[in-house]
Amino acid sequence: MAVAFVAATANAVNSTTLPLTWPAVSSGHVALLGWSGLSTAVWTPPAGWTLLDAVTADSGNHASRVYWRPCDGSESGTITLTHDTLNKQSAVLIVWSGVDTATPIDAYAVRDENTAGTSHASPSASATMAGVVAVAMVSERVTDSTPSYTAPAGYTIRAQPTPIGLGGSVSLAMADLLTGTGGATTVTPGAWTGTVSTANVLTWTILLRPLVVVAGASPVPSAARRLRPLLVR
Structure with missing residues (x-):
């Protein structure tokens, strides 16, 4: 079953709470939630989501998290993300169909930028x-972080809130490439291009597993396996 984009939402605030509105989803969809903000804050995770990873950058008091969730069709209303202290934070929520609901993440990696510039490589x-x-x-x-990133070549940005400006501004964008891999292979998206020269950047590559369909049978989720994350510095 081919993976397809369904819907997205995003928000950026200067507050202790960040609300995200659920887009219309159906049972069998899978959602990813990216959330970034002040690393020294206490983060209260959203109920009903599984944490993929929480990464703190080497500089800029900067942290970023990704959560995932298989949808059952009851999702609606507002998701509230909470920090214990007022700060600028941003979040994106993307939904796809055709993703393995039991083990949606095939692999992932995170890169902590160590050189100031406007181009930031993906892991x-x-x-x-x-x-x-x-x-x-x-x-x-x-x-005054980047208000509008340019995605890696071939990728489509699905969500990118306008960041709140001045000190501690947080930019966040998520994109996908719906052309599936031809087999077991290494995937390296191109670089993101911003408008601010900085090293206070984290880039993620997340690989979504397709739902396997057996002829004459219902879609079969892939067997669960242990993820082996990679952090590149």
Whole structure:
């Protein structure tokens, strides 16, 4: 079953709470939630979501998290993300169909930028099967952060809130490439391009597993396996 984009939502605030409105979803869809903000804050995770990883950058008091959730069709209303202290934070929520609901993440990697510039490389992640779809995310925390990132070549930005400006501004964008891999291979999205020269950037590569369909049977989720995350510095 081919993976397809369904819907997205995003928000950026200067507050202790960040509300995200659920888009219309159906049972069998899978959602990713990216959330970035002040690393020294206490983060209260959203109920009903599984944390993929929480990464703190080497500079800029910058942290970024990704959560995932298989949808059952009851999702509606507002998701509230909470920090214990007022700060600028941003979040994106993307929904796809055709993703394995039991084990949606095939592999992922995170890169902590160490050189100031406007171009930020994406990390490599290794797919274990054919049909895997790549998701790329960039997170930046710096004064008057990038208002509009350019995605890696071939990728489509699905969500990118306008960041709140001035000090501690947080930019966040998530994009995908729906052309699935031809087999087990290494996936390296291109670089993200911003408008602010900074090293306070984290980039993510997340590979979504397709739902396997057996002829004459219902879609079969892939067997669960242990993820082996990679953090590149």
